[in-house]
Amino acid sequence: MSSSSSSSKVTLKSCYSVRPMEPTWYGRLPLSEWDQIGNITHVSTIYFYRPPQKWLTSPNKIATTLKDSLSKVLVPFYPLAGRLQWKESGRFDVECNSLGAQFIEAESSLTLSELGDFSPSCEYYPYLIPHIDYTRPIEDIPLVIVQLTNFKCGGASISLLISHAVADGPSALHFTSEWARLARGEPVRTMPYFDINVLSSRSNVNVNEWEFNEPPLLLGNSNNVEERKKKTTVAMLKVSKTQVEKLRKTANESWEKPSNGRGYTRYETLTGHVWRSASKARGHANDQQTSLGVCVDWRNRVEPNLPKGYFGNGTLDVVATSLAGDLISKPLGYASSRIREAIEKVNDEYVRMGIEYFKKQEDLTKFQDLHAKMGSDDKGPFYGNPNLGVVSWLTLPIYGLDFGWGKEVYMGPGTHDSDGDSLLLPSYDDDGSLLVAICLQEVHMDAFKRHFYQDIV
Known part of the structure; x- marks a missing residue:
């Protein structure tokens, strides 16, 4: 099957900015040295679900739940609603400006069973996961991008792209697990800690x-x-x-x-x-x-x-x-x-x-x-x-x-x-x-x- 017919199986319906539900701190958040080296692009993961019938009484219920809870979780995790800003010499900060995460809704004429074992070599993956154009100015690229794809059978996939410049694996999972807790109506379990001063360097170390x-x-x-x-x-x-x-x-x-x-x-x-x-x-x-x-x-x-x-x-x-x-x-x-x-x-x-x-x-x-x-x-x-x-x-x-x-x-x-x-x-x-x-x-x-x-x- 050609890629054009693969893409025709997934249709993009809408794209929103989801902003924090309440006012959050505005300003520039400095990043540590470890945030600014190595992988500073987005890391993508994908989840496939078969929701029970009662979730499907209203086709918008899943999208509404995800958007509302994302808006809530961006209050404690407010830097993720901001944007990277270059400084000089290849360095950057996070501009905490509440511009929000990007939320994309898509629809697929496929059923989950047509995706086989869901492996990343599946020809449909590129259409279930948003593509980021890194030639765009970095301050225009959201730090969190979500795509919800609803399948013909009632199943759904959620792909998540989170900037590695602000979160490594443990931090990204901290964010997603708290987002899911809020979606289920539970409170945040562990608040994020953003102060990089805990990483003070020591004057007596020999960098040579x-x-x-x-x-x-x-x-x-x-x-x-x-x-x-x-x-x-x-x-x-x-x-x-x-x-x-x-x-x-x-x-x-x-x-x-x-x-x-x-x-x-x-x-x-x-x-x-x-x-x-x-x-x-x-x-x-x-x-x-x-x-x-x-x-x-x-x-x-x-x-x-x-x-x-x-x-x-x-x-x-x-x-x-x-x-x-x-x-x-x-x-x-x-x-x-x-x-x-x-x-x-x-x-x-x-x-x-x-x-x-x-x-x-x-x-x-x-x-x-x-x-x-x-x-x-x-x-x-x-x-x-x-x-x-x-x-x-x-x-x-x-x-x-x-x-x-x-x-x-x-x-x-x-x-x-x-x-x-x-x-x-x-x-x-x-x-x-x-x-x-x-x-x-x-x-x-x-x-x-x-x-x-x-x-x-």
Whole structure:
């Protein structure tokens, strides 16, 4: 089916600005250094629902519930109703101006069963998730964009786009869970905390010890312009509980024990396996340098811990590195040990050193991924071939978002189209199995799947 006929199955009906229900604070809210580097575009998730018949007595009931409760939740979460504003040298603030979130209503002539397993490779996804044009001025782009799509069968999807510049995964989930609570008529459970002064840097940290290395290039290449252009595809791979346990056993028995005696985690094991499989599938030479971006939540790794409800980015990326030849020839535990080593660097001193390091940078542009989305060929870090980034949602409360008509039947990442982007999710059935959502160049995907499953056996 061509994309034009896919788009004709989804019709946009209306678009509103949803503003906070009551007056909120106006002014410029400063953002931390961690908010202004790495991924500063929007992160998308999508939820599919089969509401009970009583919810469908009035076709507008779902939309009205969502808009009213969104207007309420934007009172305590008022920065999300604002807009980013550039300052000098690639830095920005949030202008808290109550311009509101964008709410789009759409209708589909499809039924939910026609979407199959709801995987992100589904041809209809691009029409269920709003597209953002990042060449527009940043102050014109809402920080929260919602699309409600009603299906012919009475089902619905809600796609959510939240700017990573104001919220990482834990903060975005904090917002959505409070929004759902208000929709169900319950009060806010945890108020958001916006004061970035809890992150005061320390004058005595030595920023010279902080490292920021550009991800390595493919051997023989002087830039990654060509790699960035290659066509990508997405796969969702399921790993059963037995397979996860088998991988952990292999990792823990095949390499010396981690320094603190704690065995390798599900994340360290499965991510090591993804990294090795990708190097094999991409046909890397033995002396090819490859790096793996790991996102670490440091809320409880600083002294004192961040306050409950801290809203913003309490995560940072660290990088594990290896030669492809070592990854492939050494056992799985070696890859896991490289990942463990990167994660263990993140402590109070490391986080504060990073704050000082980025404060001293004249321009933050080269640390931001926005520029790739604006069509720039070579700005911002690139974690495609020969590199990867693996983000864990394994411990996040991603399932069970109930706005009053029951929990979703499926939740997953929205668009996911950059080479090397991957995500680990717990299985929806809560049976101990895990899902790997991975985007690779089309030419590498079949080989990746083959190595991924063969090597578990």
